[in-house]
Amino acid sequence: MTPFELAEPLTVADALRFLDPDDSTVRPLGGGTALMLMMKAGVFRPTRLVSLRRIASLSRITALPDGGLVIGALTPLSDVEHSTEVARRAGVIVRTMRRLSNVRVRNVATIGGCLAHGDPHMDLPPVLMALDASIAVAGRTGKRTLKVENLFAGYYETVLKRDEIITELHIPAQGGRRAAYLKCTTGSADDWPALGVAVSFEAEGSAISAPRVVVSAATEKATRLNGAEAVLSGATIDDALLARAGDAAADEAETISDVRGSAPYKRELLRVYVRRAVRQAFEAERPLSSPPPLAREGREGAQGGAH
Amino acid sequence: MPSATMNPTPSPPALAAEGRVATGPQVGRSLPRLEAREKVTGRAEYTHNLRLPGMLYGKVVRSTIAHGRIRSIDASAAKAVPGVYQVVAGEDVIKVIPHPYYGPAFHDQPILAIGKVHYVGEPIAVVLAEDPHVAETAATLVVAEYEELPAVYDELEAAQNRVLVHDELKPAGTFADLKHLKGVRGTNIALDYQLRKGDVEKAFAEAAHVFEHEFRTQKVLHLAFEPFVSIADYKGDRLTLYTASQGPSFVRIEIARLLGWPENRVRVKVPFLGGGYGGKLYIKLEALVTALSMIAKRPVKVSLPMEEVFYTITRHPMTFRIKSGVDEHGRITARRCEVFWNGGAYADIGPRVAQKSGFTASGPYDIENVSIDSYALYTNQPPAGALRGFGVPQLVWAYESHTDMMARALRIDPLEFRRRNITREGGRHATGTPLEDAAVEKVLEHVAARMNWSKPFDRGTGAVRRGRGLAIAIKAVISPTTSVAIVNVNADGSTTLYCGTVDMGQGSDTAMAQIVGEILNIPAESVNVVPRDTDVTPYDMGTLGSRSLFHMGHAVKRAAEEARDKIASLARELGLPKGSNYSVADLFQKKYGMQAGNIVGAGVYKPDYVPPQPGTGLTPNVTPFWMVSGVGAEVEVDTETGHVRVTRLLNVCDIGRPINPKICESQISGAATMQLGFTMFEKMHFDGGQVTNASLADYKIPGFHDLPAAFENETVEAYQSNGPFGGKGVGEVATFCVSPAIGNAIDDAVGVRLTELPLNPEAVLRALRAKENRPLEDA
Numbered sequence A: 001m002t003p004f005e006l007a008e009p010l011t012v013a014d015a016l017r018f019l020d021p022d023d024s025t026v027r028p029l030g031g032g033t034a035l036m037l038m039m040k041a042g043v044f045r046p047t048r049l050v051s052l053r054r055i056a057s058l059s060r061i062t063a064l065p066d067g068g069l070v071i072g073a074l075t076p077l078s079d080v081e082h083s084t085e086v087a088r089r090a091g092v093i094v095r096t097m098r099r100l101s102n103v104r105v106r107n108v109a110t111i112g113g114c115l116a117h118g119d120p121h122m123d124l125p126p127v128l129m130a131l132d133a134s135i136a137v138a139g140r141t142g143k144r145t146l147k148v149e150n151l152f153a154g155y156y157e158t159v160l161k162r163d164e165i166i167t168e169l170h171i172p173a174q175g176g177r178r179a180a181y182l183k184c185t186t187g188s189a190d191d192w193p194a195l196g197v198a199v200s201f202e203a204e205g206s207a208i209s210a211p212r213v214v215v216s217a218a219t220e221k222a223t224r225l226n227g228a229e230a231v232l233s234g235a236t237i238d239d240a241l242l243a244r245a246g247d248a249a250a251d252e253a254e255t256i257s258d259v260r261g262s263a264p265y266k267r268e269l270l271r272v273y274v275r276r277a278v279r280q281a282f283e284a285e286r287p288l289s290s291p292p293p294l295a296r297e298g299r300e301g302a303q304g305g306a307h
Numbered sequence B: 001m002p003s004a005t006m007n008p009t010p011s012p013p014a015l016a017a018e019g020r021v022a023t024g025p026q027v028g029r030s031l032p033r034l035e036a037r038e039k040v041t042g043r044a045e046y047t048h049n050l051r052l053p054g055m056l057y058g059k060v061v062r063s064t065i066a067h068g069r070i071r072s073i074d075a076s077a078a079k080a081v082p083g084v085y086q087v088v089a090g091e092d093v094i095k096v097i098p099h100p101y102y103g104p105a106f107h108d109q110p111i112l113a114i115g116k117v118h119y120v121g122e123p124i125a126v127v128l129a130e131d132p133h134v135a136e137t138a139a140t141l142v143v144a145e146y147e148e149l150p151a152v153y154d155e156l157e158a159a160q161n162r163v164l165v166h167d168e169l170k171p172a173g174t175f176a177d178l179k180h181l182k183g184v185r186g187t188n189i190a191l192d193y194q195l196r197k198g199d200v201e202k203a204f205a206e207a208a209h210v211f212e213h214e215f216r217t218q219k220v221l222h223l224a225f226e227p228f229v230s231i232a233d234y235k236g237d238r239l240t241l242y243t244a245s246q247g248p249s250f251v252r253i254e255i256a257r258l259l260g261w262p263e264n265r266v267r268v269k270v271p272f273l274g275g276g277y278g279g280k281l282y283i284k285l286e287a288l289v290t291a292l293s294m295i296a297k298r299p300v301k302v303s304l305p306m307e308e309v310f311y312t313i314t315r316h317p318m319t320f321r322i323k324s325g326v327d328e329h330g331r332i333t334a335r336r337c338e339v340f341w342n343g344g345a346y347a348d349i350g351p352r353v354a355q356k357s358g359f360t361a362s363g364p365y366d367i368e369n370v371s372i373d374s375y376a377l378y379t380n381q382p383p384a385g386a387l388r389g390f391g392v393p394q395l396v397w398a399y400e401s402h403t404d405m406m407a408r409a410l411r412i413d414p415l416e417f418r419r420r421n422i423t424r425e426g427g428r429h430a431t432g433t434p435l436e437d438a439a440v441e442k443v444l445e446h447v448a449a450r451m452n453w454s455k456p457f458d459r460g461t462g463a464v465r466r467g468r469g470l471a472i473a474i475k476a477v478i479s480p481t482t483s484v485a486i487v488n489v490n491a492d493g494s495t496t497l498y499c500g501t502v503d504m505g506q507g508s509d510t511a512m513a514q515i516v517g518e519i520l521n522i523p524a525e526s527v528n529v530v531p532r533d534t535d536v537t538p539y540d541m542g543t544l545g546s547r548s549l550f551h552m553g554h555a556v557k558r559a560a561e562e563a564r565d566k567i568a569s570l571a572r573e574l575g576l577p578k579g580s581n582y583s584v585a586d587l588f589q590k591k592y593g594m595q596a597g598n599i600v601g602a603g604v605y606k607p608d609y610v611p612p613q614p615g616t617g618l619t620p621n622v623t624p625f626w627m628v629s630g631v632g633a634e635v636e637v638d639t640e641t642g643h644v645r646v647t648r649l650l651n652v653c654d655i656g657r658p659i660n661p662k663i664c665e666s667q668i669s670g671a672a673t674m675q676l677g678f679t680m681f682e683k684m685h686f687d688g689g690q691v692t693n694a695s696l697a698d699y700k701i702p703g704f705h706d707l708p709a710a711f712e713n714e715t716v717e718a719y720q721s722n723g724p725f726g727g728k729g730v731g732e733v734a735t736f737c738v739s740p741a742i743g744n745a746i747d748d749a750v751g752v753r754l755t756e757l758p759l760n761p762e763a764v765l766r767a768l769r770a771k772e773n774r775p776l777e778d779a
């Protein structure tokens, strides 16, 4: 690692001034957990890092009156993990945290870093996409908002410009929606996932509506699976439906091979995990008066041990 | 002068042997590690923290190709970086060390590549600078050009000798069984070990059943938390090395050889190690920093980032072809073993792995006819060496999987099949050496009882199926090897121990202090164990192969006994009546008229040994002791994803009498955990000789969430009759059986047999699908 300049501005406006639209060696710094790995590996050699950590306004969690949440981009993952408001309004996020890396990383890594890094192996982006979250982005020419779903452009690529900063994450009110995230590792339990599957939907009795199904880690970028969503949309949940949703997902996703598994294997995993994720969301967050649970199958959970 | 006021610990009684006991027994105490407080408060000394005045940092430039001739190395851009002191390549090394090749078995490894490179990651140059960041930046600017040659990665292909890694073999001359390889050309085989007992072919022909299987293991590595680090300080006619090494004596001898110096001009200092596991044996960075310091005429430090550890030393991948003949009563009558060890580009200790582990390839079984061929092979991969078990975990993976496969085919319960075939106490191992103090039967029965093997077992429902498996194994200790120790009793009665065993986290300092304490009847805590320094601590062959507690333990015991006897004769010389209560300090006071003098005891230990007969490998005494362990495993297999969860892992070991039971238990659990990673998911992935997951971000080791819910680590009641206080080694023994026990449990759960490690989910699902006749597409 070579020496570099570290800027520690106190406001977003100052931070933006330190960034440079034309220089790829200048970057914002959140928790630094991803950046440090890249710097150690020599794939990123910064001349200047602009730390956002002193911008106090960026690390708050706010519960909105409409049931939504606003989470500052500099909020450490562990603050989100332990927030009672997040647990109440978007419990799936808290459940996802338990197996997201380890406590040391969660204490340091930030919400903004998770999103801006564009690494398809991150656990939170698919969950946030399933929750239809959006982000606020500040640039020199003003602010814009962006759906998380539209943030990722490719493998480690986002649509953010070099002189833009994510300031906030907005999670809309979930109402009665049910959600689940399943992380599948093929190495150690705290490895990055070989596959992530996030789902959310509304359920009226056994009828599913407005489903969102997202695959990550096994694909180039976190991606919504429209085919699987179409199978689920308006349908009545039963074993056959789940199997069809899994098959649709497996047909449509373009899985890629890496040290965590081959593309064909990940496709099989996806088939199983979509089925299990929908089932888990349906059962785990089932209101008291709903129909009896479906036949039990393979055991795992967002924090359970599919490893 | 009453000594009690001088010495905070109670002064030891002069004549402990005569029955006046001031402290309780020291051997058998679960004494916490002596250095624990120092370590957790960050005060323990490690080579990484050391800086010498005027020191330069070296950054290694590595080969990007697996095999080729070096056309040129252009360092001009690197030299132009402000702050760069020098860029050193192989030709510069030759000027200070004319024959810069090292290695314990072969003198095959150059300090920096000369003429050719043999694997991706081989050091070709070093950039020196006062600022390590400058060295690092400049190192990226060194450009090498190569003429690429075909490379060979697989051990079976290497055995064909079509692509040759080295032009000529260069055995070191220290091992008799390698001498015949000197100057041999046209081969990749760095050792062909043979054992021949009985007539295997005849027995196969007469057998009721013959089984033949092939097993493979993957490339994994040690990953000690402290990466390799060495500092050399060359001062013209003296050299001091500060290094994270498991074998300071070997380092001294080998560096002295390279320099053509007497041993006493080379000093090797080794503080605590942050783990070793066999990786930090022999020469790693020591020869490199020596050459660099000679060239720069300044102290030089090289410390590797974790990423470069992947290109330094690894465990041997292996292919094992095993064939057994069984009679109509389920007794194994013959076994042929062919083992191919993938040693990588340099031999390191690979040929010893091939031989010293090779001879146990037929297992703890009583088999009339045995034939073993074990080949150490060169390939164009990062070198392989010793790793916690010295090849035995790979062998056991094969032969204990094979045992279960035969039992299943014969419809004999796997426990019962083993009962019929194990070698019992006093029986003979395939080498002809008797199995004495080797609790094979006891360990097997202990596993069976604790697993409730005869009781019904819940096999799971739906997608999740349950199964259980067991395995048993033996290992010999590398022999013959020597340890020397010195015990120094000071004038106030306090005691200092000088021994070269390196405490790399295994707790040896504590155990050795307990042995001294036991003999001298003083608390182990009061013994000062001197940090390893070859100017001070005497010779030891190395901290390896579970040998230290036995060999060094004996040497330490003898040294302490000699000191004790000298104390007793001093008392006699001073005319003190037997049973008088003079303290040791009083004796010195009386003898010298003041607090003065020392009593020094020395101890040497080298076990008896009979070299194996060439050709047959037979010998009545191949090892001073046997290590024995067994494992019982219970698993849950997710048949839709291939995930295996080890729900119970029972490790049972014969470690003789534990000197420090608590430390022994953590050695057992630690070894089993490490092996669990090697079994379930650890794997170095390669692409054209390049490691594609060479970092802790992508190469994962087990964490707490990976431990089995029930993780039991036990020992059987045992006593090693020729061991110090009945003890023997414990560092490796719990690594042997983990892989096959889990593989056997998977077969028990879902009826598929994996023959290659790791047992990762994709491998399991592929096997399940193949069995169901709907195979998964190839990757």
Ligand SMILES: Cc1cc2nc3c(=O)[nH]c(=O)nc-3n(C[C@H](O)[C@H](O)[C@H](O)COP(=O)(O)OP(=O)(O)OC[C@H]3O[C@@H](n4cnc5c(N)ncnc54)[C@H](O)[C@@H]3O)c2cc1C
Pocket: A027, A028, A029, A030, A031, A032, A033, A034, A035, A036, A037, A052, A073, A074, A099, A100, A101, A102, A105, A108, A109, A110, A111, A112, A113, A114, A115, A116, A117, A121, A122, A123, A124, A164, A165, A166, A167, A190, A191, A192, A193, B697
């Ligand atoms: C050992 C280890 C294991 C891990 N395992 C997992 C895992 O299992 N699952 C998982 O999901 N993650 C895992 N992570 C990744 C971790 O979640 C990411 O490193 C983390 O989310 C990045 O956050 P950060 O704040 O540290 O980002 P940084 O490293 O600071 O930044 C990452 C990128 O985002 C940019 N950036 C940061 N903040 C902003 C902002 N506000 N606006 C614009 N750009 C910004 C930076 O310029 C940089 O390009 C692991 C990390 C480590 C080190």
